[in-house]
């Protein structure tokens with residue numbers, strides 16, 4: 178095994194990349210070239226040469242040391258989702274690498290562009306069960322868009338460039354590059370060009386314009402068309418094109434959890450959230466519409482409920498950049514493989530201007546029903562205990578909707594998605610497909626580091642907070658001004674809700690004995706406050722938002738509140754319940 | 757309704773790709789009935805032939821999932837009637853039993869099979885054909901005590917479709933494209949011997 182330290186040989190103008198560098202330096206040069214100015218990670222034996230190289234690049238690359246590799250990968254996800262850029266994280270071999278898996282799986286499900294770099298034992302040791310050797314390529318294969326093991330330094334510049342290209346293009350996703358330790362030490366030369374072409378990979382499909390015309394004809398003929406939009410609008414940077422399409426066609430539009438914020442919450446044609454805890458009208462009327470126009474979404478089972486009884490009267494137009502999503506769950510009459518940014522203007526051109534007053538009014542009518550039985554009692558409660566909804570409402574009002582909301586997973590996530598009034602795209606960052614508890618705190622850190630000018634608020638349950646609360650240490654060390662709101666119901670609330678509704682109230686392992694969260698935060702020198710009463714809430718939220726620096730607010734909420742509406746698992750969207 | 761489908765995949769020749777390809781099938785819980793993989797007519801491009809017994813819908817899904825893999829150049833599925841396909845089977849027979857029974861030659865002739873090797877203790881017979889044909893020979897040879905038997909995965913050409921041919925033509929046309937040349941320059945070769 179090579180042990181000589183990497184030597185930098187600068188023989189040209191300062192600022193230009195050196196012509197002969199170590200593999201580890203090549204990693205740094207690649208990061209600089211890809212403009213990865215903030216990265217997340219955790220050091221260890223097999224990645225030490227990279228960390229050593231990093232030491233000389235501190236003026237160009239800020240490395241945020243988290244307290245756990247899971248924290249690093251979630252932070253990179255939060256960064257990527259808030260900025261639209263590729264998130265980068267670094268870990269050592271063996272346990273460092275395996276700790277990334279949950280985040281990779283999460284990013285794969287939610288199409289988040291990531292480049293994860295892991296150290297690996299030196300190549301002669303591969304396959305020998307060497308110390309901290311693990312087959313991370315095999316382990317990460319099902320949860321990465323692409324992965325690759327580098328065994329010689331000469332591959333590093335090109336492979337990393339390729340990794341970034343793959344991560345960000347087409348349907349984005351996580352990529353893992355595993356670099357043997359000897360390759361990090363060995364000498365190589367940087368490349369002069371970034372990768373922007375792979376012959377076996379076509380990230381931008383050619384949109385079929387005939388199909389778009391056909392889709393437009395269907396739309397123009399339909400009486401009760403309904404738009405479903407997902408994160409594809411955001412990932413495709415097609416928010417403007419999307420709004421034009423909605424406004425010209427006059428068609429009501431509902432969002433998946435990950436599509437939230439692609440169209441502002443107050444837009445008159447925004448009829449709310451789809452799915453299990455989505456709004457009443459969009460769920461119910463899915464089975465009344467005669468045309469579904471699905472844009473950049475993938476018919477997740479949390480959205481469709483029982484697929485056999487989903488959109489029964491509707492023809493389906495489905496546009497997605499990932500061909501494998503077309504006809505995967507719901508068979509489309511007009512499946513269109515394409516990028517929304519390119520497809521939507523064409524579709525907008527062909528659709529007639531329309532108002533579907535009567536149809537839109539049906540949504541409004543059902544909204545009133547939901548409002549009376551669910552929304553008002555949640556947002557303006559008369560019972561003594563605090564509700565999650567009123568906390569979210571206050572935050573939304575006090576920030577005027579101008580904030581990035583990051584959530585964890587559970588009841589609070591649904592409440593945040595439902596009640597925050599989003600004004601700007603990419604303002605909800607949440608673990609959708611994988612539903613990863615422990616995502617919220619580190620993802621919030623990454624989001625705030627990526628968008629320091631924005632207010633970033635992480636809303637977390639007492640359960641999920643304790644899954645990654647070690648990242649308070651990252652906040653302490655970086656001083657990142659993240660606002661943390663714990664909605665503490667002393668339960669694994671979402672699971673408890675299911676136990677109440679579907680398991681006869683048998684609360685098996687869901688009640689939590691919790692620590693004093695304020696003391697914990699204070700131990701990390703993070704300002705913290707706890708509220709239990711309504712009269713304290715406004716003041717406390719003001720304190721949280723006004724404090725110059727990181728701050729934590731624990732709101733003790735009703736222990737056994739439920740999130741409604743609800744489409745029970747396996748039920749049809751028509752069976753959405755208000756109570 | 758389930759039917760046999762043959763899936764033809766063209767990929768870059770990279771380490772670990774077989775793993776990725778197989779994972780696509782296992783995730784959909786599709787049993788691979790047979791698999792053959794080797795270098796294609798085009799340097800650096802591998803050709804896989806897999807057979808599944810499945811619904812057409814699943815065959816379609818698996819092909820889309822395969823095409824989604826970065827290093828898969830082309831994936832297609834074919835019905836039986838669209839293909840010319842063959843498997844190769846080898847049979848090792850006991851010499852003692854062969855000597856006892858002289859009809860062996862007519863059996864081999866009848867089945868269009870041939871002898872590859874004769875040793876004191878055994879005879880090795882080769883037969884190329886469809887699975888039904890190699891199976892029929894298997895049954896016919898049972899009286900000769902089959903000491904060992906092996907059958908390859910299916911290989912297939914697609915006379916009823918130009919899809920694969922078109923993919924190769926496309927690769928050929930791309931050959932001189934500066935982007936392809938550039939990509940080749942950095943092609944990830946096998947690890948250096950260090």
Ligand SMILES: Cc1ncc(C[n+]2csc(CCOP(=O)(O)OP(=O)(O)O)c2C)c(N)n1
Pocket residue numbers: 585586587588589590612613614615637638639640641642664666668669670671672
């Ligand atoms: C890592 C992980 N483990 C388990 C679950 C299952 N799960 C989903 S929601 C939930 C409860 C979350 O409780 P809490 O964080 O207190 O939030 P609440 O629902 O009370 O808002 C659990 C355990 C999960 N989503 N992720």
